[in-house]
Amino acid sequence: MPVNTETFDTVPPAARPASRRLAGLERAMLITDAVVPFNVVVALRLDGDLAPSALRSALDALQRRHPLLRASVRNGGSKPVFQFEAAGLIPLDEGERQTSESWIAAAEEELGRRFDFEAGPLMRCRYLRGESCGDIVITFQHMIVDATSAVRLIGDLLSLCAGREPAGGGDLSEEGRLPASALFPKQYSGVRFARAVAAFMGSQVADEAWFRRHSRGVRKPVVAERGTCRILPVRFPAALTTALIKSSRRERVTLNAILSAAMMAAVQRSLYPSARAPLRHIVFADLRPRVARTVPEDMLGCFLTMVRLSVMVERDGDFWALARSIQESTGRAERSGERYLAYSLSPGVMKMILGQKSLRWGATAFSYSGPANLPVEYGSFELKGLHAFPSNMTTGPEYSALARLFRGELCCDVLYLDCDMDAAGAREIASGMQAVLEGATC
Amino acid sequence: MLIDLEDVCRTVGLVLGRRVVHANDRLMEDLGAESIDLLNIVVALEQKHGVSIDEAATGDVSTVRDLHQLVSRSPRAAIVPADPARTA
Numbered sequence: 001m002p003v004n005t006e007t008f009d010t011v012p013p014a015a016r017p018a019s020r021r022l023a024g025l026e027r028a029m030l031i032t033d034a035v036v037p038f039n040v041v042v043a044l045r046l047d048g049d050l051a052p053s054a055l056r057s058a059l060d061a062l063q064r065r066h067p068l069l070r071a072s073v074r075n076g077g078s079k080p081v082f083q084f085e086a087a088g089l090i091p092l093d094e095g096e097r098q099t100s101e102s103w104i105a106a107a108e109e110e111l112g113r114r115f116d117f118e119a120g121p122l123m124r125c126r127y128l129r130g131e132s133c134g135d136i137v138i139t140f141q142h143m144i145v146d147a148t149s150a151v152r153l154i155g156d157l158l159s160l161c162a163g164r165e166p167a168g169g170g171d172l173s174e175e176g177r178l179p180a181s182a183l184f185p186k187q188y189s190g191v192r193f194a195r196a197v198a199a200f201m202g203s204q205v206a207d208e209a210w211f212r213r214h215s216r217g218v219r220k221p222v223v224a225e226r227g228t229c230r231i232l233p234v235r236f237p238a239a240l241t242t243a244l245i246k247s248s249r250r251e252r253v254t255l256n257a258i259l260s261a262a263m264m265a266a267v268q269r270s271l272y273p274s275a276r277a278p279l280r281h282i283v284f285a286d287l288r289p290r291v292a293r294t295v296p297e298d299m300l301g302c303f304l305t306m307v308r309l310s311v312m313v314e315r316d317g318d319f320w321a322l323a324r325s326i327q328e329s330t331g332r333a334e335r336s337g338e339r340y341l342a343y344s345l346s347p348g349v350m351k352m353i354l355g356q357k358s359l360r361w362g363a364t365a366f367s368y369s370g371p372a373n374l375p376v377e378y379g380s381f382e383l384k385g386l387h388a389f390p391s392n393m394t395t396g397p398e399y400s401a402l403a404r405l406f407r408g409e410l411c412c413d414v415l416y417l418d419c420d421m422d423a424a425g426a427r428e429i430a431s432g433m434q435a436v437l438e439g440a441t442c
Numbered sequence: 443m444l445i446d447l448e449d450v451c452r453t454v455g456l457v458l459g460r461r462v463v464h465a466n467d468r469l470m471e472d473l474g475a476e477s478i479d480l481l482n483i484v485v486a487l488e489q490k491h492g493v494s495i496d497e498a499a500t501g502d503v504s505t506v507r508d509l510h511q512l513v514s515r516s517p518r519a520a521i522v523p524a525d526p527a528r529t530a
Contacts, residue, residue, distance in 0.1 A: 252482060252485065255497075289468070289471045290470075331476065373498060373501050373502055405501075
């Protein structure tokens with residue numbers, strides 16, 4: 001359904017409001033953040049030397065360009081609002097890069113560190129500097145970035161650090177002024193929206209009934225009182241990456257569905273050791289190409305949504321059948337407009353999940369965001385690694401990952417909670433995922 | 443390799459079930475392509491023109507014209523012998 005026919009209008013400066021109410025998914029993120037910080041942490045691994053002063057100047061230049069990096073959130077009860085031009089400088093903490101894995105501890109700490117919404121800004125940065133190398137750990141509150149805008153922002157930051165002009169350079173004065181939901185197709189507003197909601201709720205109830213019927217006797221995800229986010233960066237070798245791309249084209253299954261299927265198969269083997277188990281799965285959809293006006297890629301904001309699927313996973317079952325089943329379920333959800341409804345209804349859904357802990361949302365969540373085509377060379381330094389992790393909570397998925405294609409390899413950033421498993425358990429699932437993929441492509 | 447832009451428009455139209463496709467149409471925004479459609483378009487173009495399209499480069503494709511440029515600069519695919527045991 002093509003919906004995007006206009007360019008993003010420029011509102012005259014005088015008409016720009018100083019604040020706006022948070023939209024559906026943004027409010028859901030605020031509700032979640034009251035329980036557990038809901039951040040996105042990006043780690044940039046650098047070879048070479050980057051002066052801290054160059055990084056400071058680059059952050060300042062980015063903040064001058066992006067209204068959402070100067071915004072804070074006033075949480076006025078049921079009507080929280082973004083307040084523009086209300087935040088101070090982006091904090092930059094400098095530290096020593098003691099080992100090549102120092103960034104992992106820093107990233108895990110950042111996942112659990114809440115932002116001061118009222119003070120802003122909703123971005124902060126840590127620079128772990130070593131000898132001829134360094135790691136930059138950038139933390140965002142999720143409501144101001146999605147995968148598309150985060151990659152562009154990172155590219156701009158690195159260009160500025162190298163003294164180059166960022167690639168974009170368009171007018172971003174409208175950034176943050178309109179939420180995704182204000183640009184949804186007409187059938188997702190008014191009376192027609194109510195009808196779509198009724199259909200959506202019906203499909204969700206049916207899905208839940210299917211899940212409960214088939215999960216009798218199968219292990220239920222445990223809900224702990226608290227857990228800490230842990231991360232596990234995984235890289236699939238270039239040969240496997242190439243084989244996966246070829247298989248994707250031969251079998252006509254997207255890489256997102258292939259990688260999701262591999263994760264679900266590995267999770268089933270490790271955590272649900274019955275012959276077959278229904279698993280819930282969360283997939284993420286980019287709303288940017290699906291709204292009524294073009295949203296530039298360098299415009300910050302959270303233009304994504306989450307759709308939940310239930311899929312039967314059989315131990316040693318046909319991998320390609322599972323991948324196709326995920327692809328078809330995702331396609332059905334997309335065609336029925338679930339991405340719009342899930343965005344708008346997410347505050348209520350999130351309250352329900354937090355209230356009824358037995359509804360642990362998904363056993364797995366996965367998102368392949370495609371190729372991250374960032375330059376590698378930046379004069380005095382080189383970008384050798386790019387990682388991203390969103391926070392999770394004890395009522396969220398047991399195992400999740402974000403993946404991208406970077407420098408010819410599939411990079412899969414796994415996130416788990418220490419109340420669900422230890423590092424060895426997480427590694428076992430990641431190894432299982434690789435084994436499943438190798439088996440499917442040989 | 444010389445590949446006709448009109449030919450790429452036709453292939454995109456066939457995969458997406460659209461009669462009219464213009465070079466400047468954006469695949470997702472204007473033509474409503476989903477990720478599986480993009481995959482099917484890439485496969486159709488690879489098969490039709492005997493090229494191998496770089497997955498990393500697909501991230502920069504927005505319009506049909508971008509796609510045409512990508513296909514035009516893609517290398518010819520290696521032809522896999524039907525029976526490797528009989529290669530010369």
